[in-house]
Amino acid sequence: MQYMPEPFKIKMVEPIRITTRQEREGFIRDANYNTFALTAADVYIDLQTDSGTGAMSDSQWAAVMRGDESYSGGRSYYRLMDAGKDIFGYEYLQPVHQGRAAEKILFPLLVTTPGQYVISNMFFDTTRAHVGLAGGRAVDCVCPQGMDSSTYFDFKGNMDVPKLETLITEYGAENVAAIVMTITNNSVGGQPVSMENMRETARVAHQNGITVVIDAARYAENAYFIKEREAGYEDASPIEITREMFSYADVFTMSAKKDALVNMGGLVAVREDQVLSDAIKTSCIAFEGYLSYGGLSGRDLEAMATGLYEGLDPDFLRYRIGQMQYLAARLTEYDIPFQNPVGGHAVFVDAGKMLPHIPWYEFPGQALAIELYVEAGIRSCDIGSYLMDRDPVTREQLQAPFEFTRLAVPRRVYTQAHLDVVAEALKAVKDRAADVQGYVITWEPKVLRHFTSHLKPVG
Ligand SMILES: *Cc1c(COP(=O)(O)O)cnc(C)c1O
Numbered sequence: 001m002q003y004m005p006e007p008f009k010i011k012m013v014e015p016i017r018i019t020t021r022q023e024r025e026g027f028i029r030d031a032n033y034n035t036f037a038l039t040a041a042d043v044y045i046d047l048q049t050d051s052g053t054g055a056m057s058d059s060q061w062a063a064v065m066r067g068d069e070s071y072s073g074g075r076s077y078y079r080l081m082d083a084g085k086d087i088f089g090y091e092y093l094q095p096v097h098q099g100r101a102a103e104k105i106l107f108p109l110l111v112t113t114p115g116q117y118v119i120s121n122m123f124f125d126t127t128r129a130h131v132g133l134a135g136g137r138a139v140d141c142v143c144p145q146g147m148d149s150s151t152y153f154d155f156k157g158n159m160d161v162p163k164l165e166t167l168i169t170e171y172g173a174e175n176v177a178a179i180v181m182t183i184t185n186n187s188v189g190g191q192p193v194s195m196e197n198m199r200e201t202a203r204v205a206h207q208n209g210i211t212v213v214i215d216a217a218r219y220a221e222n223a224y225f226i227k228e229r230e231a232g233y234e235d236a237s238p239i240e241i242t243r244e245m246f247s248y249a250d251v252f253t254m255s256a257k258k259d260a261l262v263n264m265g266g267l268v269a270v271r272e273d274q275v276l277s278d279a280i281k282t283s284c285i286a287f288e289g290y291l292s293y294g295g296l297s298g299r300d301l302e303a304m305a306t307g308l309y310e311g312l313d314p315d316f317l318r319y320r321i322g323q324m325q326y327l328a329a330r331l332t333e334y335d336i337p338f339q340n341p342v343g344g345h346a347v348f349v350d351a352g353k354m355l356p357h358i359p360w361y362e363f364p365g366q367a368l369a370i371e372l373y374v375e376a377g378i379r380s381c382d383i384g385s386y387l388m389d390r391d392p393v394t395r396e397q398l399q400a401p402f403e404f405t406r407l408a409v410p411r412r413v414y415t416q417a418h419l420d421v422v423a424e425a426l427k428a429v430k431d432r433a434a435d436v437q438g439y440v441i442t443w444e445p446k447v448l449r450h451f452t453s454h455l456k457p458v459g
Helices: 021-030 058-066 075-088 099-110 125-133 161-171 195-207 219-229 238-247 274-287 298-310 314-333 364-376 416-431
Strands: 092-096 117-120 137-140 176-182 211-215 251-255 266-270 346-350 381-383 404-408 439-443 454-457
Touching: 021 364, 058 298, 075 092, 075 238, 075 266, 075 298, 092 099, 092 274, 099 125, 099 211, 099 251, 099 266, 099 274, 117 161, 125 137, 161 176, 161 195, 176 195, 195 211, 195 238, 219 238, 219 314, 266 274, 314 346, 314 416, 364 381, 364 404, 364 416, 364 439
Parallel strands: 117 137, 117 176, 176 211, 211 251
Antiparallel strands: 092 266, 251 266, 346 404, 381 404, 439 454
């Protein structure tokens, strides 16, 4: 498969350090085999996350200089409002400092009775946490194809609509506080949701008087997949598709650190509900700051207003998704198993299949992440049983449905040659797979252990 050439040229460079295998063996040992504990300077290609790691354009940097730092009613705030209204068609937009700040503000306003359910095509971890903190119960309801890593399906991120209807009947509509559509569906591999599924989900929700929320981090990548794969949208532009997608929901939260191409920022927005908008304003002032800056500098608002449009540029999206598809094609060539088809922001390599001799409780996803670092200085992360953690009550280690190693690709940062290094490193690890060891945890905190725990190789 041919690489989709970049629709930009490079104006500024950031040197990255090339280390030796021997040095890397020392660095990862000193980090207690936890990739989060590595110093970024010791990483050659950093695929830990696509969140806040993208490169801003010259227009965005120019926008930074135009930022209006007035405390209230700044020009940059109004530019962001205009962009948000134009793209999403929502009456009220509130900037916040990142996605989880939007969740922290919104969910306590939706979950009005403790124990109410919130149902999603699949929650992202911070979204799930904020539903819980608000007293709600988060329930995942992804379509069955989303859980089958080897079989191709165009829209693996979809909601399982028949199951959603069953759940609403079972719980009672009054006990369902909201339905959250995550686009793209991050937790199953950045997989898209179809327009038809968005429309059907909203129909079921609204028939039952339930609020529809979009978790909108990757709105543009999702729009591009609809254009490419869904009948009737071939000739629609990503911005037109986005407007239709958002017309089916009532509220959205967004981490702007992904498709909006900024290093920090977020939004919470309401289509027309005045009561909810007023409640959001009150919470925002308490948690994030005054309405016209919401925890961000004026220059951040200005860069976000520009980034919201750049993320939707068809040439950019063709290159972005093309880059992911190129990497996937290289892995297919080397017979490396991954969540198929590749998603919009990451390749989820099936480490369980690649390292079948490592049992799930010795964390194949983490073992592969460590080997990729030692092999070529590539940083990735485990999305498997290591991340899954223990049962909060019994403290028993839980088994994840998959043992993935996630390679998340930052936007506008790495070139074809970098992706070739990644593919070849995976091939090299595959060739010596039988010698790769599993890991055990030697120290771990009570919650969210993957960030800080210590590990060592088995045996
Ligand atoms: C990143 C992300 C969030 C949280 O956003 P932050 O900006 O990291 O706080 C929420 N939902 C999804 C789908 C995300 O990808």
